[in-house]
Amino acid sequence: MRLLRNLCFLAMMVASLPLVAGFFGSLHPAFDSFAHFRIHLAAVMILCALPLLLSALRTEALMALAFGVAALATVREDFTFTGAFPAEDISSQPVYRLMQLNLRYDNAAVQNVMNLIERVQPDVITLQEVSAVWRGNLGPLSETYPYNLICPAPHGVFGVAIFSRQAFTEGAEKRCLDYGRMAVASFDFAGRSTDVVSLHLDWPWPAAQSSEIDGLVPVLSALGETALLGGDFNATPWSAAVHRVGVAGGLTTMPSPGPTWLYRALPPVIDKLGLPIDQVMSKGDLRIRSARLGPRVGSDHLPVLVEFSFVPGSAVPAEQETSTATFRQSAALRR
Numbered sequence: 001m002r003l004l005r006n007l008c009f010l011a012m013m014v015a016s017l018p019l020v021a022g023f024f025g026s027l028h029p030a031f032d033s034f035a036h037f038r039i040h041l042a043a044v045m046i047l048c049a050l051p052l053l054l055s056a057l058r059t060e061a062l063m064a065l066a067f068g069v070a071a072l073a074t075v076r077e078d079f080t081f082t083g084a085f086p087a088e089d090i091s092s093q094p095v096y097r098l099m100q101l102n103l104r105y106d107n108a109a110v111q112n113v114m115n116l117i118e119r120v121q122p123d124v125i126t127l128q129e130v131s132a133v134w135r136g137n138l139g140p141l142s143e144t145y146p147y148n149l150i151c152p153a154p155h156g157v158f159g160v161a162i163f164s165r166q167a168f169t170e171g172a173e174k175r176c177l178d179y180g181r182m183a184v185a186s187f188d189f190a191g192r193s194t195d196v197v198s199l200h201l202d203w204p205w206p207a208a209q210s211s212e213i214d215g216l217v218p219v220l221s222a223l224g225e226t227a228l229l230g231g232d233f234n235a236t237p238w239s240a241a242v243h244r245v246g247v248a249g250g251l252t253t254m255p256s257p258g259p260t261w262l263y264r265a266l267p268p269v270i271d272k273l274g275l276p277i278d279q280v281m282s283k284g285d286l287r288i289r290s291a292r293l294g295p296r297v298g299s300d301h302l303p304v305l306v307e308f309s310f311v312p313g314s315a316v317p318a319e320q321e322t323s324t325a326t327f328r329q330s331a332a333l334r335r
Contacts, residue, residue, distance in 0.1 A: 005055050012048035012064050015041045019071055025240035029205035032240045036204065036275060042071040078237040079276070080255040080291065090287055093309040094190060097122040099294070100230035100280055102200070102301035104264075105131035105157045109298025116297055117141070120305055123165050124187065126198035126230030129299075130159040138163075147187065151198075153180030160198040160231075169193040177219055178212065186224065192310050194286065195224040199231030204241065209234060213244050220249035226284030227251065228308070232301065233279045242279055251281035257291045257304065264300035271302070278304050285310045 018034035019041040025032030034041070046068040052061035099122035103113065117125065125145065130138070135150060138161070142148060145163035152159040159180040164187050168174070172186035172193070183198040199216075202209045229251060235241040237253050246253050262274030278301055282288060287309055294303030 005052060005057065008048040008051050009057055009060070012045050012052070012061075015044040015048070016064065016067070019045065019067075023074075026243075029210035029241070032210075032235075033204040033206075035239045036236045036277070038071055038075060038236070038238065040273075042068040045071075075236075075238045078253075078256055080257060090289070090309040090311060093312060095289065095307050095309055096124070096189060098228065098230060098280065098304075098306040098308065099125045100278055100304040100306070101125070101294075101297070102128040102232040102261075102278065102299055103130060103134050104299035104301065105129040105134065107134075107298040110137045112297040114140070116294055116303060120294070122305070123189075124196055124228070125161075125163040126196070127161040127163070128158070128198065128200040128232045130161045132156040135159070147185075149174050149176070149183050149185045151176030151180045151183040158200065160200050162196055162198050164196065175219075178216060181212065182216060182219065184219065184223070189310065192226060192285065192313070193224060194284075195227040197223070197227065197229040197231070199229060199233070199245075201231070201233045201235065201241070201245075203234050204239075209241055213241060213248070216245075217248040220245065220251075223249050223251075224284070226286050226310075227282065228286055229279075229281040230304070230306075231279060232277060234277050235279075236276055237279060246281060249281070249283065251283045254280040254282065254288050254291060254306070257293050258302075260293065260302045260304060261300060264296075264298075268296060278302075280304060280306055282308070285313060287311060 019038065021031045022035030022038050025035045045064050049061040049064040052058060097120060099117065099120055130150060135152065141163050145165055147166060147168050148161065148163040150161040160183045162183050162185055166187040166189050169186035169188050175184045181200050184195060186193055186195050202212050227249065233242055237256050242253055256276035259272055259274030259276050260278040262271055289307040289309055291304060291306045294305050296302065
């Protein structure tokens with residue numbers, strides 16, 4: 001029993017060090033690397049503290065429990081378990097769909113991805129790890145999503161892309177940035193010009209994530225008044241990295257519908273132990289209505305499926321329908 005007590009105490013203290021460091025991510029990216037594991041570290045502290053409540057170390061255990069629970073409370077607002085978000089009265093506004101997905105460069109389950117797109121019928125898709133092989137596999141999407149931008153990486157492994165049913169905003173520039181890490185294009189959503197971004201950040205420190213964000217600040221700050229960003233941030237929503245991207249672009253981070261990444265060799269039953277590193281951000285007249293996670297499609301990332309609308313504004317010409325409505329009408333005719 002004494003050995004068990006000592007091991008629990010040691011594990012509790014060891015977990016506390018990176019847990020505390022993670023709250024100082026704004027001081028140095030090395031600290032921010034620990035922040036991504038805040039939930040896991042807090043859970044370890046709490047589990048190790050529980051047996052110590054029956055020992056002479058109950059005071060230390062109570063302090064660890066309090067700190068662990070407080071750490072978990074700091075991430076509560078970064079999640080949504082209901083899949084719905086409060087917003088203005090937009091119930092009468094057209095509903096659009098976004099699908100955000102890191103394909104994984106070597107994912108051979110192409111048909112799983114295509115089947116999900118056919119089932120969900122998103123209006124706009126933001127993709128990462130669009131490797132040279134995936135660029136060929138995505139070719140058929142151009143029939144349904146004729147407005148697209150693919151930004152390959154020089155080495156052919158990574159790359160990002162945006163596919164849309166909505167037309168490009170007339171005269172707007174389409175941009176590929178940071179060697180295939182970021183794609184930016186503007187689309188016309190029934191008269192509302194909206195910048196759409198697909199972003200794939202590098203891994204946290206000691207990798208180049210922090211310096212990469214530094215280089216993207218001018219681009220993010222130049223986004224239009226209304227924008228929608230989907231990406232694999234390799235960073236959790238409560239991290240300093242995600243906060244920096246949001247501040248640079250004037251963007252609000254959508255609460256995460258749950259963990260989106262887990263080593264793909266692990267069984268789906270433990271998906272909840274993964275990390276919520278795929279983020280969706282927005283600003284301007286765009287409002288998120290709901291979000292949920294899609295099924296596994298062969299990648300080590302889960303799809304993020306989002307519904308959004310625009311707040312009522314200037315009158316939109318009656319002949320301009322949402323592509324979702326048009327698609328539904330076409331699908332009904334095919335039946």
